[in-house]
Amino acid sequence: MTLKDLSYFPGCSLATTAKENNASLKSFLAHFDITVSEIDDWNCCGSSSTHSVNKKLALSLAARNLFLAPPDKPLLIACPGCYLRLSHAKMELNDSKEKAKEYEDHFKKPFHKDIQLLHFFELLVKMNGKGLLKGLGGRLKGLKIAPYYGCMLARPPKMNKQKNHYGLIEKTMAALGGDPVQWPFLSTCCGTFLSVSKPGISEKLVNRIMQGAIKSGAECIVTACAMCHLNLEIRCRPENRLPVFHFSEVLSLALEKNASKNWFKRHLINPEPLMEKRQLILCRAPIKGE
């Protein structure tokens, strides 16, 4: 598999509320000459709400993206929620000839059952395997990081044979010179949409997570999920504030002049004092639109 040319599914969060996640991911990949091209006219993966109340609609929305993606390129999916929805749809279509036929008739196109869906973690493992991340250590210099996965690596029993990447944030951060802490809340769900419809529940979970990170001695939390990032920032009480970075932002910060200052201005919990303290402010000038 070539890593240089990937098709790309950003998902709604990265296209809107988490633009800094999108930009930092692309900036990091560009450093290694990996280009990503967005699937033309992609739609929402269906998100939690659709499969919660209408399973068929969840499959239909995810399927449209699978049919739109070029079959000959790996499809990089930046958001772990979208990754799960699209992989689930791929599995459903592969498990049932009738379903695959129904959607082939609907989209008037063949379904490519082998289309490769690539989790960002998987890509990182492959990049590391090719030795691309060697020699990058240093810039994070002992930065104490609480790696946070939330529910992003959990999946239904039917998919439990697929690779899991617990420990990847820790491994990568340590390789880049950071110091990942041990803490108990790394895979506690942030509450996802309950943040809007049951903010009390979300607030309780988020503050438990943030307090746990503070008690573990972490200076910041690193998450690979845009939804978790948003929830931790918006439902955190002032006394439990700790900067939260997108995984892609920290990866970009580990490279010389790869990060843009503008990403960090979009954070609700200002990470700049920590970045100054840790001399991580050697950012490049922002590109238009960042």
Next chain:
Amino acid sequence: MDTIEIIETSGDFAKQVEKLSHANLNRCWHCLACSGGCPFAEDMDFLPNVIIRMIQFGLKEKVLKSSTIWLCVGCNTCSMECPNAVDMAAIMDSLRQMAILEHYLIAEPGILSFHNSVINSIFRHGRTHKLEIMMKYKIAEKDLFSDFNLGLKMLAKKKLDLLPSKVKDKKGIKSLFNLSGGIS
């Protein structure tokens, strides 16, 4: 824990749930691993494994009117804990859909209303527009002020876009809704 009285039972409820969710309820040992791992268990009226037991006893009305089925966000933490690979999240999805289709009283109407706001946004734009979802949800719930300051802060930080990110092929999106039974 409270005792649940079995007064009226629906004999084929377990079969219905198994058919919809493709989960095997009989594999559950009631070891409580799912309930112990569930981050939302303390706010639920029945623990996840208790829901399975209630389904087995045919307590359809109690299950479909419970808040548990709505507080489950489908994070799959239970699936990671379960030693017998019972697909609890799929069971919860199926229970919510049964509650809607069979017009049971919804224990957490705010959560359903949020889901509908999201689905509406996808119907209109093909993608989710967070500002619109929040506004419509808040208006539907007559709760305009609880997150007002947060909303302003998010707008100031450009976290909320005023205009949606849109799919060009609107017809294509509408046809998916037609294929899938539309909005509940």
